[in-house]
Amino acid sequence: MRTFLLKRLPSALLVLLLASFAVFLILRLIPGDPATSLAGPDATPETVEAIRSQLGLDQPLFSQYVSWLGRLLSGDIGPSYAIGGQVADLIGDGFGATAQLTLGALLLVVLIALPLAVLGATTRSRPVAAVVQAVTTGVLAIPPFVTGVVLVLVFAVSLGLLPAGGHESLLTEPDLAVQYLAMPAVCLALPSAAVVARYLKDGIERALAEDYVRTATALGVSRRRTVWRHALPNALPSAITVLGLQVGHLIAGAVLVERIFAWPGLGQLIEQGVIRRDYPVVQDLLLLVVAVYVAVQLLTDLAYTWLDPRIRWE
Known part of the structure; x- marks a missing residue:
């Protein structure tokens, strides 16, 4: 396992x-910048330029990028431009809910x-x-979003079984938290x-067609x-790989x-950051999502090698 991680770590760092x-x-290609947002619609060009200089946005892009990476590596993420507060605190507040x-x-x-996969692969009906x-x-x-609206209309509005929205921590009120989470x-x-x-069903069907399965049946x-x-x-190794890839879709779908x-998770935070052009919040948050995804892929590969002895042998 240590050798596997050492081989994969350089590529993971390169992806990051x-x-x-x-x-x-x-983010720099999106029209507008934090200085314009902070200065307001009636601000003079001089005021906007003063804010840009104060935030360091008048520096060359490469210098801004290197400065941002340096702060990340040192652990000093810094403050938010527009939302207010430290970026680490903002992300920490929403990370648990997401x-x-x-x-x-x-x-x-x-x-x-x-x-569903077992039923679809084994049923004779x-x-x-x-x-x-x-x-x-x-x-x-x-x-x-259609599924979400239908669920709210049926289970919250019509039947009144579940709350339409909100959040509760599993650690403090587990029963209520499950209702909000459902x-x-x-x-x-x-x-x-x-x-x-679908992938697991296809894998089970292929496995059932193998000679060793037919021999066991005989x-x-x-x-x-x-x-x-x-x-x-x-059939599990291929399904585990697909499941790992779906984690990225789950994280992206969580925003909507x-x-x-x-x-009250990171989805609302990233929405506010994009609307208000809060570069530190959006940059750090998106990079965190990529880091989580890369870590999940490493764990998926480890699970694959554990489930498939042939991979371990190689």
């Missing part, structure tokens, strides 16, 4: 470096995808197989669950044992889902 440059450059939503959605992805196929296709075709997590998890279910091993002890473990359900 390239991502930091891309984030920095793209992590709670993302992990809850990831758990639902596994709980939904696994039975064509109507059941058609229903599984229709469910996964329909979930992928419906945008998350609809956002389901809305976020459904598209990724459909993708993982020797009298039950269908259930064959699927869960032989076919499913051999948090908006629908008034979830």
Whole structure:
């Protein structure tokens, strides 16, 4: 494992470096800047230039980029330009809520995808197989914001079973927190669950067609044992890879889902940062998302090598 990490670490650091440059450059290409936003619509050009100089925005872009990286490496992220407060505090306040939503959605992805994949791959009933196929296709075709609105109308407005929006910590009020988490997590998890279910279903079907599975069936091993002890473990590595890729979609989708359900996570923070051209907040937040995604991919590769002995041997 140590050798694997040492081999992958340089490429991971390179991805982070390239991502930091891309984030920095793209923000500068967006019309407007923090100085204009802070000065207000009636400010004179001299006032705007004075604010730009105070924030260091009059320096060459490469100098600004190097200065930003230097602060990141030293751990001194610095203050927000427009929102107010330290960037580290702002991100820390929203990170817990977004992590709670993302992990809850990831758990639902596994709980939904696994039975759907096993049912779709092993059923001998064509109507059941058609229903599984229709469910996964329909979930992928419906945008998350439509799913979110429907969930709110049904479970919050019509039935009154769940709160329409808000957030509560799992550590303080777990029962209430689950109620707040239910609809956002389901809305976020459904598209990724459909993708993982399809890949896992195909993997199980391929494994069931292998000679060793047919031999086990001929020797009298039950269908259930064959699927869960032989076919499913051999289908898991590819599904784990797809699940790791879906983490990126979950993090990106959390921005929209948090908006629908008034979830006080990083999605609202990044929205405020983009609208107000708060460069430090948006830069640091987007780079944090990339770092989390890269870390998840490393863990996914580790899980893949653990599940597939052939990879370990290589």
